[in-house]
Amino acid sequence: MRSDALRIGVFDSGLGGLTVVQAMIRLIKGAQIFYIADTKHAPYGEKTEEQILQYAFDITAYFLQKHNIDALIIACNTATSAAVKALREKYPELIIIGTEPGIKPAMEQTRTGKVGVLATPATLQGAKYQQLANELAMQKDVTLFEQACPGLVEQIEQGKIDHPQTQEMLEGWLHPMRENDVDTVVLGCTHYPLVSDMIKKIMQRELNLIHTGDAIAKRLLSLGKNKGHRNEGDLQIALYSTDDIDRTIISRLIGGAIDLKKIDI
Numbered sequence: 134m135r136s137d138a139l140r141i142g143v144f145d146s147g148l149g150g151l152t153v154v155q156a157m158i159r160l161i162k163g164a165q166i167f168y169i170a171d172t173k174h175a176p177y178g179e180k181t182e183e184q185i186l187q188y189a190f191d192i193t194a195y196f197l198q199k200h201n202i203d204a205l206i207i208a209c210n211t212a213t214s215a216a217v218k219a220l221r222e223k224y225p226e227l228i229i230i231g232t233e234p235g236i237k238p239a240m241e242q243t244r245t246g247k248v249g250v251l252a253t254p255a256t257l258q259g260a261k262y263q264q265l266a267n268e269l270a271m272q273k274d275v276t277l278f279e280q281a282c283p284g285l286v287e288q289i290e291q292g293k294i295d296h297p298q299t300q301e302m303l304e305g306w307l308h309p310m311r312e313n314d315v316d317t318v319v320l321g322c323t324h325y326p327l328v329s330d331m332i333k334k335i336m337q338r339e340l341n342l343i344h345t346g347d348a349i350a351k352r353l354l355s356l357g358k359n360k361g362h363r364n365e366g367d368l369q370i371a372l373y374s375t376d377d378i379d380r381t382i383i384s385r386l387i388g389g390a391i392d393l394k395k396i397d398i
Contacts, residue, residue: 149324150208178253252321
């Protein structure tokens with residue numbers, strides 16, 4: 134790694150990956166973060182694996198060409214499932230960190246033995262998720278209540294976080310979990326922490342919500358230090374999108390003083 138600031142590329146289909154950036158801001162110093170919201174192709178959760186893989190390759194090539202990144206964060210569960218293996222094979226010199234549903238910590242934290250998993254259809258159907266869930270289920274006697282949430286990413290991208298329609302969607306998905314004494318819910322998409330308050334309200338109980346932003350930031354810090362990153366100094370953030378985006382959510386997550394540029398990839 135070069136002696137100047139750690140250069141980190143982060144991407145997601147939209148705003149959800151900013152929940153990961155938010156965690157990184159609390160932990161990472163002396164670095165430059167370049168974030169791409171691929172809103173032109175959102176939502177990833179309803180695209181084919183081949184399409185998502187191509188988006189991931191195109192974005193990574195852009196990061197390398199324009200910003201010469203040292204680390205790539207795939208801040209999207211769906212894109213991780215589709216592309217992390219191929220990206221690591223193509224770019225062995227890069228630190229590459231993906232996003233996976235936190236089933237393991239959820240199984241460790243549940244008291245009732247009932248764990249809910251909210252995710253996109255593509256994540257739940259992906260081989261990576263299925264393998265992880267099957268392996269962990271053999272290790273511990275926990276019942277998983279898996280729920281695909283088609284349309285939830287779009288609601289969040291449109292800024293409809295406190296909207297009655299969003300509440301109605303979540304009510305339908307969470308009702309079986311509430312009735313079956315689920316006490317821990319895995320947020321299997323980086324967008325979903327943005328509706329955490331509504332989930333807690335609907336579940337009507339003390340609830341463990343598991344999302345992976347903090348774990349990703351800690352992993353990045355550890356791998357960066359192994360390559361010489363000293364974690365000192367200022368943090369710079371640049372935001373890009375491939376199509377229109379809701380700026381109010383950007384302000385809510387990481388402040389409103391950061392420029393947003395539209396790019397073509």
